[in-house]
Amino acid sequence: MGETAAKLGLARRGGDFLRNVLGPFLALVVVVSIFWIADSMQADGGRFATLRNAQNILVQSATVGVAALGMTLIIISGGIDLSAGTAMALSATSLAWFLREQYSPAVSVAAGIAVGCLCGCANGMLISLLRIVPFIVTLGTMTIYLGLAKIVGDNTMVRPLPDQVPLWMKQLLSPRVEYEWMVFAPGVWLLLVMALVTAAVLRYTVFGRYVFAVGSNEATARLCGINVPLVRIAVYTISGFFVGVAGLYQFTRLTVGDPTSGTGKELPIIAAVVIGGGSLSGGRGSILGTLTGALIMQVISSGCTSLRLPNPIQEIIIGCIIIAAVTIDQFRQRRQAV
Amino acid sequence: MPTALLRMSQVSKSFGATRALADVSLEARGGEVLALIGENGAGKSTLMKILSGAVSPDRGEMELAGRRFAPRGPHSARLAGVAMIYQELNLAPDLAVVENVMLGQESRRCGVVRRADERQRVRAALEQLDRTDLPLDLPVGQLSVADQQVVEIARALVTDAKVIVFDEPTSSLTRHDVQNLFRAIVRLKQSGMAIIYISHFLEEIRQIADRFVVLRDGSVAGSGPLAGATEADIVSLMVGRKVEELFPSVPHACGEILLSLEGLSGRRAPKGATLELRRGEILGLSGLVGAGRTELLRCLMALDPVRDGRVRIAGLEPRRTPHARIRAGLGLVSEDRKTEGLAQRETIADNLTYSRLQPYSRFGWLNLGHRRTAVEDWMRKLNVKARSSEQLVEHLSGGNQQKVAIARVMHQDADVLLLDEPTRGIDVGTKAEIYRLMAQLAAQGKAVIFVSSYFTELLAICDRVGVMARGELREIRPASEWTSESILSCALGVDGRT
Incomplete structure (x- = not known):
């Protein structure tokens, strides 16, 4: 009996796998196919299905992707972080400031990431200690971080001299890869490694279970002796770390520290998680889904560009995809519930 | 002989491969309380959902007061005269008693709520329940669970319900409130309504119901008048086996x-x-x-x-x-x-x-x-x-x-x-x-x-x-x-x- 139960358990997890991962992945395949076909039907088409384009898309989605890793944790734990965009700009600006002030690249990067961690930690502390809902807290800190970034940047962009930016930073997210064997930019590989680690932490650690527990039902978590405030602070701090790395990514692409570059960026970050199957009511979400979500959005905007569709159309399509993704997800859940 | 107000014949429903209900027939008569008894998973909730129009049966017919009854949803069931009082109450806690009772059935003229008329109708319904003491303008969230239930029942009365279904109504009530609820149910029954009463508590059923239907594994396992049926009879119908002892005794001794x-x-x-x-x-x-x-x-x-x-x-x-x-x-x-x-x-x-x-x-x-x-x-x-x-x-x-x-x-x-x-x-x-x-x-x-x-x-x-x-x-x-x-x-x- 135990053996069959175990087998069923596997089958059951297989079902979960299909639902949580393959769902968004299938959407990605559909989106890619649509643009591939549309592109090859054009007279001067043939630019979509190229390695160059794949490299571009991955590089362009990496920044949102990194920040969305942290957002996935937050959303699974039942929270939200509206300050992710401005916190990312704050850490990018800080990083640029440290570089300009002649600090070594290593110190500057560490400082930039530390700023991200602090932003996240502050969010977590405010939510846990003041017991205010995450939406409101991060709505507040969103503006606070924007203001802080402007102070760091003295109300303008922070421009380190070209020779103050080390070569590896310039190559981190360059679409043209230095070494051909790498195929994709180092930043893309780094993102992949971080994603794997985060997914493993979510699935195979006690902390991961607690994150799901807190998001699924906070009262149950408390009843089971889980230190809910501590889990929450940890989640936001870890997410702050990813926001800091996203700041590094953002900086390497802009090569300036722009305090306002993160405004509005929280929305694609949240959208990536939601398209990837995350539930804003907590308890659900997956790293692989989130990355797929980030990719779907980038494929659409790149695809539209290569089809010469204007910007507003891209935005409308992405909006529709977000709503469609959640609708399909709900439908699937409802069917499962019966 | 009371007339059958609601009649279900040969109702079946499957969800995928699971047979939730198989050829269930029953009738609820006016002026009578029918107890619906069964273990969890016996099909009670599916039956409820069919009555309320939340799901439609695969096969079978339903009749309400002699006319075909096929509700398309909870609202249509309510309009036809079948009201549900669920275990978890469905009230808007911030709205007042009047507003809750009239929710979805506001009396209005050109889109404007006729407050005086509403109050009169709610008062009449509460009178029927002998609960005129309920303050009409208090937000429902400030009432006790028992009083909230009264508000739900009043809501059913305002729609002229012919059949009221109670789903485990006493599970969160105290003994005292239960007696009040039973008094209200008796009044409803005497006014000619058919009451379907779903409960696990056999003692309660004995106290309030006239007839019973036992569901097991989606079919009717037995039915009849409660007078003459022993608790052991009903329990063994429910579980499909003799329950020798509900309360097993395992000897244990107190230590430090x-x-x-x-x-x-x-x-x-x-x-x-x-x-x-x-x-x-x-x-x-x-x-x-x-x-x-x-x-x-x-x-x-x-x-x-x-x-x-x-x-x-x-x-x-x-x-x-x-x-x-x-x-x-x-x-x-x-x-x-x-x-x-x-x-x-x-x-x-x-x-x-x-x-x-x-x-x-x-x-x-x-x-x-x-x-x-x-x-x-x-x-x-x-x-x-x-x-x-x-x-x-x-x-x-x-x-x-x-x-x-x-x-x-x-x-x-x-x-x-x-x-x-x-x-x-x-x-x-x-x-x-x-x-x-x-x-x-x-x-x-x-x-x-x-x-x-x-x-x-x-x-x-x-x-x-x-x-x-x-x-x-x-x-x-x-x-x-x-x-x-x-x-x-x-x-x-x-x-x-x-």
Whole structure:
């Protein structure tokens, strides 16, 4: 009996796998196919299905992707972080400031990431200690971080001299890869490694279970002796770390520290998680889904560009995809519930 | 001979491969209370959903007052004259009594609500229920559960319901409120309505119903007038086998003192609760809803703020955090499986092990295979019926969910188990299993505090019973020295002896 139960358990997890991962992945395949076909039907088409384009898309989605890793944790734990965009700009600006002030690249990067961690930690502390809902807290800190970034940047962009930016930073997210064997930019590989680690932490650690527990039902978590405030602070701090790395990514692409570059960026970050199957009511979400979500959005905007569709159309399509993704997800859940 | 107001013939419904209802026929007559009885999963809720129009039957016909009845949704069912009073009340807590009663059926002229007319109709409905004392303008959220139920019933009356279905209406009511509800039901019945009454409590059914229908595995297992049917008859129809003993006796003896409270006080309740609990003892806690029983357990667990008093477990005084209390050996099964007891959207394995993951973790990393074996072991021990340990808790029946919640405190190896209404809303068979489990735990030298509003089970299972009223722990006596009546008068604050 135990053996069959175990087998069923596997089958059951297989079902979960299909639902949580393959769902968004299938959407990605559909989106890619649509643009591939549309592109090859054009007279001067043939630019979509190229390695160059794949490299571009991955590089362009990496920044949102990194920040969305942290957002996935937050959303699974039942929270939200509206300050992710401005916190990312704050850490990018800080990083640029440290570089300009002649600090070594290593110190500057560490400082930039530390700023991200602090932003996240502050969010977590405010939510846990003041017991205010995450939406409101991060709505507040969103503006606070924007203001802080402007102070760091003295109300303008922070421009380190070209020779103050080390070569590896310039190559981190360059679409043209230095070494051909790498195929994709180092930043893309780094993102992949971080994603794997985060997914493993979510699935195979006690902390991961607690994150799901807190998001699924906070009262149950408390009843089971889980230190809910501590889990929450940890989640936001870890997410702050990813926001800091996203700041590094953002900086390497802009090569300036722009305090306002993160405004509005929280929305694609949240959208990536939601398209990837995350539930804003907590308890659900997956790293692989989130990355797929980030990719779907980038494929659409790149695809539209290569089809010469204007910007507003891209935005409308992405909006529709977000709503469609959640609708399909709900439908699937409802069917499962019966 | 009363006329059949609602007639269902040969109604069947399947969900995928699962046959939820198979050829169910029944009739509810005007001026009569029909009790619908069955274990969880017997098909009661599917039948309800069909009546309310939430799902439509695959086959079969329904007739309401001689006309074909095929509701397309809850609203259409309500308009046709079938009203549902659910276990979880469907009221908008911030709206006033009048607004709630008239919600969705506002009397209006050109889009403007005719307030005077509405008040008159609501007052008439409350009069019919003999509850004119309810303040019409109070937000419903400030009413007691019992009064909220009255508001729901009034809502049914305003729509001229012909059939009212009550789904476990007494599960969150005190004995006193139950009697009020029954008086209201009798009035409804006398006015010619047909009442369908769904409940697990056989004593209640005997008190209120005229006829019964027992559902088992989606079909009608038996029906007839209640007069003449014994409790044993009905129970054996429900479970499909003879239930020799609902209350199994496992001998257990009391040992040394394990838990002691001295003047434990919370914010509102409890007020200075003092008690001692020994190993191998089952202590029952009785009282009305709101008497402070749940608060006592929550303060013990440090889930609610503690104002004063000492808690000693095996001689030690643990810190005031849920974590410390769990480590000291306390385990709580919450009265509310849905919102607190279990994380509904997580798996059985997770829910069972949340409070004790250490055995499966090394430096924070989990050995999931090891855990699955252990969880499956517990599921077998407690007879949890599920496809696998990875099944989501929300897809389990109430009884199986409760077993998972109890398995968790057993898995965490709690010495003192605090069970808050563990048998509420679950089927008879599972109840018997839980009673046996409690006795076995006591026999192993654990101690149990058992909160229940059901006097019979308290008196049958517990060694001692304590009664709470208005936050105070009034009296603790050996179970043999209590009767249902003396518990009730103590809970109501009427001292039986003076």
